[in-house]
Each structure stands twice: as C-alpha cells, then as structure tokens.
Amino acid sequence: MSKNTVLKKETNKIDFEGFKNEVIADYELACVSREASLLGRREVLTGKAKFGIFGDGKEVAQIALAKQFKDGDFRSGYYRDQTIMMAIDQLNVQQYFAALYAETDENLEPASGGRQMGGHYATRNIDKNGEWKNLMEQKNSSADISPTAGQMARLLGLAQASKVYRNHDELKNIEKFKSFSNGGNEVAFGTIGDASTSEGQFWEAMNAAGVLQVPMVMSVWDDGYGISVSKKFQTIKESISEALSGFQRTDEKKGFEIFKTKGWDYPHLCATYEKAVKVAREEHIPVLVHVEEVNQPQGHSTSGSHERYKDDARLQWEKEFDAIEKFKEFILKFKGENGETIATEEELDAIRKSAKKTVLDQKKAAWADFRKGTGADFDAAIQLMKNVANESANGTFINKEIEGLEKAFEPIRKDVYNTVNKVLRLVRGEKGSARTQLINWYKGKLEENKERYGSHLYSASKYAVENIEGIAPTYGDDEKMDDGRMILRDNFMKLFEKHPEIVTFGEDTGKIGGVNQSMEGMQEKFGELRVSDTGIRENTILGQGIGMAMRGLRPIAEIQYLDYLLYAIQVISDDLATLQYRTKGGQKAPVIIRTRGHRLEGIWHSGSPMGMIINAARGIHVCVPRNMTQAAGMYNTLIEADEPALVIEPLNGYRVKEAVPTNLGEYKIQLGKVEIVNEGTDLTLVSYGSTFNIAAQAVKELEKAGISVELIDVQTLLPFDLDHTISKSLEKTSRLMIVDEDVSSGASAYILDQILVKQKAYYLLDSEPVTVSANDHRPAYGTDGDYFSKPNIDDIYAAAYQIMNEADPKEFPSFLD
Numbered sequence: 073m074s075k076n077t078v079l080k081k082e083t084n085k086i087d088f089e090g091f092k093n094e095v096i097a098d099y100e101l102a103c104v105s106r107e108a109s110l111l112g113r114r115e116v117l118t119g120k121a122k123f124g125i126f127g128d129g130k131e132v133a134q135i136a137l138a139k140q141f142k143d144g145d146f147r148s149g150y151y152r153d154q155t156i157m158m159a160i161d162q163l164n165v166q167q168y169f170a171a172l173y174a175e176t177d178e179n180l181e182p183a184s185g186g187r188q189m190g191g192h193y194a195t196r197n198i199d200k201n202g203e204w205k206n207l208m209e210q211k212n213s214s215a216d217i218s219p220t221a222g223q224m225a226r227l228l229g230l231a232q233a234s235k236v237y238r239n240h241d242e243l244k245n246i247e248k249f250k251s252f253s254n255g256g257n258e259v260a261f262g263t264i265g266d267a268s269t270s271e272g273q274f275w276e277a278m279n280a281a282g283v284l285q286v287p288m289v290m291s292v293w294d295d296g297y298g299i300s301v302s303k304k305f306q307t308i309k310e311s312i313s314e315a316l317s318g319f320q321r322t323d324e325k326k327g328f329e330i331f332k333t334k335g336w337d338y339p340h341l342c343a344t345y346e347k348a349v350k351v352a353r354e355e356h357i358p359v360l361v362h363v364e365e366v367n368q369p370q371g372h373s374t375s376g377s378h379e380r381y382k383d384d385a386r387l388q389w390e391k392e393f394d395a396i397e398k399f400k401e402f403i404l405k406f407k408g409e410n411g412e413t414i415a416t417e418e419e420l421d422a423i424r425k426s427a428k429k430t431v432l433d434q435k436k437a438a439w440a441d442f443r444k445g446t447g448a449d450f451d452a453a454i455q456l457m458k459n460v461a462n463e464s465a466n467g468t469f470i471n472k473e474i475e476g477l478e479k480a481f482e483p484i485r486k487d488v489y490n491t492v493n494k495v496l497r498l499v500r501g502e503k504g505s506a507r508t509q510l511i512n513w514y515k516g517k518l519e520e521n522k523e524r525y526g527s528h529l530y531s532a533s534k535y536a537v538e539n540i541e542g543i544a545p546t547y548g549d550d551e552k553m554d555d556g557r558m559i560l561r562d563n564f565m566k567l568f569e570k571h572p573e574i575v576t577f578g579e580d581t582g583k584i585g586g587v588n589q590s591m592e593g594m595q596e597k598f599g600e601l602r603v604s605d606t607g608i609r610e611n612t613i614l615g616q617g618i619g620m621a622m623r624g625l626r627p628i629a630e631i632q633y634l635d636y637l638l639y640a641i642q643v644i645s646d647d648l649a650t651l652q653y654r655t656k657g658g659q660k661a662p663v664i665i666r667t668r669g670h671r672l673e674g675i676w677h678s679g680s681p682m683g684m685i686i687n688a689a690r691g692i693h694v695c696v697p698r699n700m701t702q703a704a705g706m707y708n709t710l711i712e713a714d715e716p717a718l719v720i721e722p723l724n725g726y727r728v729k730e731a732v733p734t735n736l737g738e739y740k741i742q743l744g745k746v747e748i749v750n751e752g753t754d755l756t757l758v759s760y761g762s763t764f765n766i767a768a769q770a771v772k773e774l775e776k777a778g779i780s781v782e783l784i785d786v787q788t789l790l791p792f793d794l795d796h797t798i799s800k801s802l803e804k805t806s807r808l809m810i811v812d813e814d815v816s817s818g819a820s821a822y823i824l825d826q827i828l829v830k831q832k833a834y835y836l837l838d839s840e841p842v843t844v845s846a847n848d849h850r851p852a853y854g855t856d857g858d859y860f861s862k863p864n865i866d867d868i869y870a871a872a873y874q875i876m877n878e879a880d881p882k883e884f885p886s887f888l889d
C-alpha cells in the first residue's frame with residue numbers, strides 16, 4: 073500500500089497510540105455522520121421532517137479537510153458538509169436532527185432557528201445583542217444558502233479579508249481586530265458539488281481569487297452528478313481540475329495550486345489537505361482540491377431515488393467504493409513500522425454499532441425537545457378551548473374541534489392555531505370570559521410567532537439604522553460651493569481617516585478614483601489595499617463585500633452603474649438580504665453598496681429598476697439621495713450602523729454645484745425620515761433621487777399658476793417614512809401625487825401602498841391619487857429620448873395641474889383642451 077507512506081511518515085513523528093486514536097476517532101465520526109444521514113432520510117420518509125439532503129459519501133474527505141481547519145478560519149459551503157461541521161465541533165447530532173425538524177429555538181438549532189431546511193449550516197458569530205463574538209476563538213461557518221454556487225461570491229470576500237488583515241499595518245495594532253484575525257493567517261474553505269461548478273458564479277469567483285491571490289481552499293465534491301444530470305452535461309472534459317488546469321500557477325505566473333484526490337482514500341486525502349491548506353495559509357495562494365470518486369449512497373435528496381438515473385454498474389461502484397467501507401479496509405490492512413495494527417474488524421463493527429445507537433438517542437432527544445415546543449402551545453390551547461366550550465352555546469361543535477386536534481398525529485403549531493381560529497369563529501358575538509382569555513392568549517401567541525418566524529430581517533442591535541440619529545450639515549459664512557463629486561470625495565476622505573477598517577473596491581474605483589472621480593486621489597492617500605480596482609464582475613464585487621464585512625471590515629462595494637446591479641442582484645437578494653434573517657440574528661454583514669443611476673444616457677445608463685430592487689432586497693436598506701450632500705450624509709449614518717445598505721447616487725449630479733458642509737464626515741441623514749423641501753397647501757408631491765430635482769422645477773412653475781405644492785423627498789425607500797410625515801402632509805393638502813422614474817406600478821406602487829394602506833391615508837384624500845412614472849420601455853438615448861421616456865417637467869406640471877383642474881376648474885382652467 074504505497075499510499076500509506078504519508079501516514080507511515082506521520083507515525084514516526086507521533087507515537088503510534090496517538091496516531092491510532094486519531095484514526096479511530098475519525099472512523100467513529102464518519103460512522104456517526106453516516107448513521108445521521110441514514111436515519112435522517114427515514115425521518116423524512118416517515119413524515120417527521122419535511123425534506124432531507126445529506127452528506128453521506130462525503131464523510132472521509134470532509135474529515136481530512138477539517139483536520140486543517142483552525143480557529144478563526146471560515147467555511148463557505150453547501151448542504152453536503154455535515155461532517156465538516158461535526159468535525160470542527162460546530163454541529164452535534166441533536167442539532168442536526170433539530171434542524172431537520174425545523175426546531176425554532178436557536179439554542180437547540182443554532183444555524184437558523186428552524187428557518188432553513190436541514191443541511192444548511194452556520195455558526196453563531198454575533199451574540200444576542202448583535203455584538204461580534206471573538207471569531208478567533210471559534211471555527212466559523214458563514215451561513216449556507218440553497219442556490220447552487222451561491223456560496224462562491226462570499227467565499228472570495230472571506231478569503232480576501234485575510235489578505236487585508238495581513239497587509240494592513242494600522243489594523244494590526246487595534247485591539248478589536250484581534251478578534252477577527254491573527255495577521256491574516258486564516259483560510260477560507262469553500263465547498264461545492266461538481267455540477268454546481270457549471271454556474272457562472274463559480275468561474276467568476278475562481279478567476280477573481282486567482283487574480284487577488286487570496287487564501288481560499290476550494291474543494292469540489294465530485295460525485296459525478298447534479299441530481300440526475302451527469303458530468304457529461306456539466307463540465308468540459310468531465311473534469312473540473314482539467315478544465316481549470318490553465319489556472320495552475322507556474323514559476324513565472326501567479327495562479328492556483330491544483331490538487332486531485334479521491335473521496336474514499338483516507339491517507340491521500342489527509343496528505344492532500346495538509347499540503348493544500350499549508351500553501352494557502354502561509355503563502356496566500358488559492359487552492360483547488362478536486363475530490364474525485366466521491367459517492368452518494370442515498371442519492372441526491374429525499375425527493376427521489378438515484379436508481380432512476382444511475383445504471384447498475386454505477387450503483388455497484390458506489391457500494392464498492394463507499395468511503396466508509398474503504399476507510400475500514402484501510403484500517404484493517406494497516407501495519408505500522410513495527411507491525412502495529414489500528415483495530416480489528418470486530419472493533420470497527422462495534423464502533424459502527426455504537427454510532428448507530430448514539431445517533432438514535434440524539435435523534436430522540438431532538439424530537440422530544442421539538443415536541444416540547446409545540447406541546448406547550450397544544451396543552452394551553454386545549455385547556456382554553458375547553459373552557460370556552462363550557463361557557464358557549466356552541467359547546468358541542470367546539471368539543472368536536474378539540475377532539476379533532478387531540479386525535480391529530482403529532483400536531484404542529486399550524487394545527488393548534490387553525491383549531492383555535494375555528495373555535496373563535498364559532499363563538500363570535502359571544503361575551504364569555506373564557507372566550508376573552510382565549511383571544512388574549514391567541515394574540516400573545518401571534519406576536520410570539522411573528523418573532524419566532526419573522527425576526528431579524530433587519531438588525532435588532534443598538535447599531536440598527538433606526539437608532540442612528542441624524543445630525544444636520546452645517547455651513548460656513550463663505551457660502552462655499554463645489555461639484556457634488558468633491559463633496560462626496562472629501563466626505564469619503566474623512567470617513568477613511570476615521571475608520572481604518574473601511575475598504576472600497578470596484579471597476580475603476582482605484583487608480584482613477586471612479587468613473588465620476590468621486591474617489592479621486594484616495595488610492596494615493598490610502599493605498600491599494602483600501603482603495604482598489606476590480607475586474608468587471610459585479611456578483612463577486614458584492615461577494616467581496618459580504619465576506620469582508622463578515623470578518624469585521626467595513627467594505628464599500630462599488631457597482632459602476634445601477635443598470636449593472638442586476639449582475640449582483642442574485643447575491644444581494646439570496647445572500648446579503650437574507651443573512652440576519654436566515655441565521656435568526658446569528659450573523660451580519662454590514663456592506664455598503666455604492667452605485668449611481670437613474671438618469672443619464674441610453675438604455676443601460678438610465679435605468680431605475682427600483683421596484684425590482686426593493687422587492688428583491690428586503691433585508692437591506694435602500695437609499696435614494698437627490699444630491700451628493702445627501703448621499704454623503706447617508707454614508708456617514710451607514711458607517712455607524714451594522715446593517716447592509718444600497719446607496720444610489722444620482723448619476724447626473726456629480727458636476728452640479730452644491731454648498732459644501734463644514735462638518736463633512738460628521739453630519740448624518742437619518743434613514744427612514746423624509747424631508748419636506750417645499751411647504752405647500754394644495755397638493756403633496758412625493759418623489760426621490762434624480763427625478764426629485766425635476767419635480768422641484770415643476771413645483772416652481774406650478775407656483776406661478778397659484779398652485780402650492782408640498783414637496784417631499786422620501787430619501788430612503790427602505791425604510792420608508794417611519795414617522796408617517798406624508799400622511800400628516802395629506803391631512804393638510806388631501807391630494808397626492810407620486811413622481812417616480814421606475815416603470816409604471818414599480819416603485820410607485822410600493823410608495824402608494826406605503827402611504828394609502830400602511831399610513832392609512834386613503835380617507836384623507838379628496839382627489840384620486842396620481843402616479844407619474846417612466847414609460848414601460850427602457851429609456852431611449854439622447855436628451856429627447858430622456859424627455860420622452862422619463863417623467864419630465866411638463867409631464868409633472870400637467871399631472872399636478874390636472875389634479876387642481878378637477879378640483880376647481882374655474883380657478884385652474886385646463887390648458888390642454
């Protein structure tokens with residue numbers, strides 16, 4: 073067995089007992105993990121859990137990987153990684169089953185508090201108050217998401233953080249950053265299935281990691297299939313390492329280090345990971361570990377069986393090359409230098425048997441806890457409903473409902489609350505005290521469950537944006553004016569001086585300071601580490617932001633134009649916007665996304681798909697400043713908060729002169745607060761961003777016709793007018809017009825819903841509400857194209873005038889007919 077040479081060498085270094093114990097512990101863990109997969113599948117098939125996707129077949133490779141995983145390191149992986157999580161002590165069997173059952177107590181199911189299906193792993197990196205834990209005292213896993221390759225962009229950022237920490241001398245001396253890094257020695261471990269390497273996200277991240285030279289160890293678990301679709305249809309040359317061979321570094325050129333190993337070959341796996349991680353950790357070289365011949369004994373998931381698509385030969389191979397069977401073979405054949413053996417077959421069988429029992433016991437404990445949670449609700453509801461039955465004329469019918477619930481097989485909360493609702497409907501109009509008690513209990517439970525299933529979409533810490541109070545900009549006597557871009561730039565200068573953990577990056581951000589020069593001179597001043605150019609790759613620009621923000625840095629990820637945010641919307645929506653929610657407050661990534669848009673030229677530099685963005689990105693804040701003073705004030709707020717946000721600077725505003733505040737870097741725009749820019753009595757006009765400035769011109773024109781418009785800038789779409797200032801304005805004007813440059817029924821529909829429904833302003837209106845939006849086609853090129861595509865001053869004037877004409881035709885006779 074030539075493959076044993078590495079281990080034989082090892083045995084010279086450590087005493088045989090130590091070596092033997094390690095191998096046996098590995099075997100034991102592999103067995104426990106396998107038994108968890110086997111039992112997990114049964115739990116789904118018998119109806120206790122809804123869906124299962126397991127890590128069987130990948131155990132041995134993951135144990136080898138985990139040997140190299142150190143405190144402070146990070147994982148960004150996918151649903152097959154249960155054995156890594158167990159091996160790094162961040163998942164036990166009880167938690168594994170708790171997740172399968174959707175246990176909502178985050179103490180019992182720490183990855184997501186039951187919000188994610190099992191197989192989606194995460195560690196708790198912030199505490200109950202939203203404060204960072206010491207990430208150097210634990211092994212970390214960023215929170216998994218289901219979209220295949222969705223872990224890639226974030227992985228890049230997690231690895232890049234080590235690079236920043238290694239090379240950023242200022243941070244090394246600041247105490248708080250010692251809980252994020254030790255001189256950048258941390259590795260980011262990525263895992264992905266062979267089929268998911270077909271996704272663009274994989275290629276984009278791999279190329280960027282090679283360019284950036286970050287310590288990322290990318291493992292591909294190659295089991296030859298993506299559900300039923302074989303490698304033949306997934307990967308060029310049916311081999312990801314062959315496909316990526318051009319990434320291999322050479323003596324002359326930087327690149328990746330590429331390793332190949334086999335998923336059942338324990339000694340080779342151990343040796344490979346040792347080499348792979350060493351080069352990544354020490355030299356900051358990205359590494360690909362292509363783990364071939366991985367198997368999948370139970371097929372893809374509980375949704376089907378692999379006999380449908382694997383032929384007999386493959387199924388036979390899966391049996392013969394089962395990772396645990398091969399591991400067992402290795403142990404039994406092993407002979408040390410002096411003829412020592414590791415274990416006998418009986419001993420190994422006993423380990424397997426005991427693993428089975430451990431798993432069964434842990435599963436039972438998880439189920440008992442899970443039942444306890446719903447059981448308490450069940451018991452309380454039954455008692456309260458029985459009391460209602462006793463006092464109600466409808467007692468017989470109520471008792472029938474109670475009986476139905478009592479007979480239900482393992483009832484869940486849905487069954488309990490559904491029965492309570494049915495009973496309450498039966499006693500509507502009655503006045504008994506038991507009924508009141510049931511109603512009060514139910515309302516309290518609704519709140520509890522809102523929290524249980526809906527908390528932490530946004531930060532709940534003291535650093536939540538709603539807790540960051542505004543500070544007005546101040547102005548000197550000299551009435552100094554400057555281009556908008558200079559106000560932004562000088563404000564960034566202040567922020568970068570104050571917060572050494574801020575880094576910014578994007579296309580053209582570094583050398584030239586951005587396409588609009590709002591970072592001009594920043595790279596010279598703060599260096600290439602903090603102000604850098606990236607490739608054209610919006611998805612991973614966002615991923616850099618997410619990963620670095622998860623490791624204590626404050627990234628400002630720049631997307632060159634709003635229209636290209638679409639390339640990043642997947643990672644914004646799937647990963648960033650869901651992070652706090654999907655971990656139930658266990659992780660955060662306060663990335664600031666900076667972009668510019670709304671109006672300039674042509675189809676792809678004038679878009680304003682705000683409806684799409686705010687609907688895709690609930691969970692992040694969306695700021696829509698109308699000028700750069702406002703934008704800078706928003707950055708000043710956001711840097712003090714611990715939440716992700718998107719700021720869309722008005723693209724046509726960089727060279728517009730604005731008064732220069734004297735307190736740059738200090739003044740703050742409070743998010744969720746609107747600004748009444750012009751007071752008026754006839755009509756409330758609501759707008760934001762670039763179009764706001766056109767609306768402001770129209771308001772001046774309307775004044776000449778005797779129409780007094782209250783002009784309100786919402787400033788932020790998420791959050792939206794938290795004080796309900798708009799409905800207060802409508803109490804005065806009773807007429808509402810919304811001017812928005814998204815397509816019809818885009819952001820304007822959202823704004824209308826906020827004002828009419830959420831703020832209950834419908835009954836304040838004397839005229840029908842009017843929305844002025846862009847045309848549904850993309851905006852045409854040129855100034856006339858803009859005029860006829862987007863809301864223009866004449867559209868806005870005409871729509872406002874029309875409202876007043878309808879209200880008082882004598883005073884405001886039509887000027888168009």
Ligand SMILES: Cc1ncc(C[n+]2csc(CCOP(=O)(O)OP(=O)(O)O)c2C)c(N)n1
Pocket residue numbers: 152218219220264265266267268269293295297298299372
């Ligand atoms: C973006 C996206 N598309 C499709 C799916 C559905 N899906 C889930 S797993 C999977 C196959 C993944 O195969 P592979 O990457 O080889 O991982 P394996 O399950 O084989 O370990 C697919 C298509 C998904 N989750 N995300």
Ligand SMILES: [Mg+2]
Pocket residue numbers: 265266267293294295296297298299
């Ligand atoms: Mg696969």
